[in-house]
Amino acid sequence: MQLEVIGVGGAGCRIAETIRTAETATQPFLCDVFAFDTDTQALAELDSVPDDHRHRYGAGIDTGLNGNLQRGETLGEEHVDELSRKLDAGHPSAADAFLVVVGLGGATGGGAAPELVANLQTLYDVPVYVLGTLPADRERSPDGDPSVPNDDTRPSGADADGATRPLAAANATQTLSRLDGLANAVLCFDNEPWLRTGEDMADGRARLNQELAARVEALFGATAQPADESATSAETVIDANDIRRILGNETALVSLGYGTQRIESSGEAGSVLGLELDLGLGLFGSDSTVETSAAVSAVETTVGKAIQGKLTLECERANTDRALLVVGGPPEWLNRTAVADGRRRLESATESTQTLGGDAPRPDSETVFALAVLAGIEPVDRIEQLRAAAHQSEQ
Numbered sequence: 001m002q003l004e005v006i007g008v009g010g011a012g013c014r015i016a017e018t019i020r021t022a023e024t025a026t027q028p029f030l031c032d033v034f035a036f037d038t039d040t041q042a043l044a045e046l047d048s049v050p051d052d053h054r055h056r057y058g059a060g061i062d063t064g065l066n067g068n069l070q071r072g073e074t075l076g077e078e079h080v081d082e083l084s085r086k087l088d089a090g091h092p093s094a095a096d097a098f099l100v101v102v103g104l105g106g107a108t109g110g111g112a113a114p115e116l117v118a119n120l121q122t123l124y125d126v127p128v129y130v131l132g133t134l135p136a137d138r139e140r141s142p143d144g145d146p147s148v149p150n151d152d153t154r155p156s157g158a159d160a161d162g163a164t165r166p167l168a169a170a171n172a173t174q175t176l177s178r179l180d181g182l183a184n185a186v187l188c189f190d191n192e193p194w195l196r197t198g199e200d201m202a203d204g205r206a207r208l209n210q211e212l213a214a215r216v217e218a219l220f221g222a223t224a225q226p227a228d229e230s231a232t233s234a235e236t237v238i239d240a241n242d243i244r245r246i247l248g249n250e251t252a253l254v255s256l257g258y259g260t261q262r263i264e265s266s267g268e269a270g271s272v273l274g275l276e277l278d279l280g281l282g283l284f285g286s287d288s289t290v291e292t293s294a295a296v297s298a299v300e301t302t303v304g305k306a307i308q309g310k311l312t313l314e315c316e317r318a319n320t321d322r323a324l325l326v327v328g329g330p331p332e333w334l335n336r337t338a339v340a341d342g343r344r345r346l347e348s349a350t351e352s353t354q355t356l357g358g359d360a361p362r363p364d365s366e367t368v369f370a371l372a373v374l375a376g377i378e379p380v381d382r383i384e385q386l387r388a389a390a391h392q393s394e395q
């Protein structure tokens with residue numbers, strides 16, 4: 001499957017760029033990556049988005065909108081045709097889906113995303129998904145995060161631009177409401193629990209973006225046609241239709257769980273030894289065979305982390321409508337029975353009505369991974385918290 005990624009606003013553009021760098025030559029899944037922003041400097045700081053795929057818009061605005069969502073919405077309305085036309089520098093018609101990426105607490109991304117999503121829905125006959133970050137509590141608090149050290153010279157609670165964002169919760173909830181009924185699904189990443197104690201958005205954003213991009217790559221890379229046609233193909237292939245079925249078309253909220261386990265190679269090409277943690281426990285021969293128990297254990301461990309570990313948006317797992325499990329890694333590690341058991345485990349944990357599973361062989365990888373996609377997870381406590389915070393900030 002080919003994905004057209006469009007970042008809007010500071011967070012959206014940075015995350016879109018990080019997704020681009022997470023794509024591997026062997027599992028290409030990106031059609032194009034575009035970056036649209038009102039902030040000249042933020043756009044200039046991107047490294048790997050080609051010049052004709054980035055676009056600054058909004059005459060007379062140079063440094064972003066500083067959280068003024070109303071202004072962002074007006075600008076989005078005025079410039080949506082211009083933004084959609086910019087996509088002609090790439091291959092949007094070849095895309096199997098669009099992914100519009102935004103920081104939901106901001107004004108540029110949050111203002112333009114609903115207009116852009118609606119426009120793409122009329123122009124193209126493929127799903128339009130949104131990937132949105134939820135603002136961290138510490139960036140919108142006027143008093144900042146008490147855990148930020150006193151010797152930090154930036155304003156306390158500072159976000160990626162070094163400014164607090166008191167309107168972030170209100171912006172995020174309003175933009176989510178505007179996306180309702182427009183986007184096919186909204187994949188969420190909640191910044192707060194992913195930041196470390198004492199860390200603000202400026203410190204943590206690169207790490208968070210990599211975490212998020214790894215999950216996006218695991219999902220959409222699994223649908224890629226391997227660049228090398230002689231490469232091992234999946235036992236159970238996941239394609240654009242499977243993704244469409246799981247994500248749905250009713251603006252479901254989606255959370256992603258992910259687990260990895262490093263395995264170690266012998267140093268000889270293609271000779272996989274065993275799990276790092278289990279080294280020496282009788283796993284391997286000198287050829288590239290892997291003991292069944294080691295492969296089963298690696299799959300079970302990663303699936304457990306994906307289902308029970310930290311999600312991109314914490315939710316009641318048993319409330320999930322639909323779910324998808326992708327297990328990837330070197331083909332000899334993808335034990336078929338363990339992968340099927342993993343899918344059943346996801347089904348039972350989520351109590352979902354529809355659960356799919358598939359595998360993603362990565363012959364050159366030294367990692368086994370599992371990705372759990374939980375779609376239709378509402379109600380979500382964190383969204384309710386943001387609504388309450390938004391209500392409070394309006395008082």
Ligand SMILES: Nc1nc2c(ncn2[C@@H]2O[C@H](COP(=O)(O)OP(=O)(O)OP(=O)(O)O)[C@@H](O)[C@H]2O)c(=O)[nH]1
Pocket residue numbers: 008009010011012014015038039063064065066067068102103104105106107108109110133134135136139159160161165168191201205206208209
């Ligand atoms: N995960 C992640 N979140 C970010 C990043 N930068 C900002 N954010 C979050 O996204 C929200 C919006 O910030 P931006 O994307 O910079 O805002 P914008 O859309 O450019 O809008 P304005 O700056 O108001 O014009 C912030 O409140 C943060 O919660 C980033 O690089 N990664």
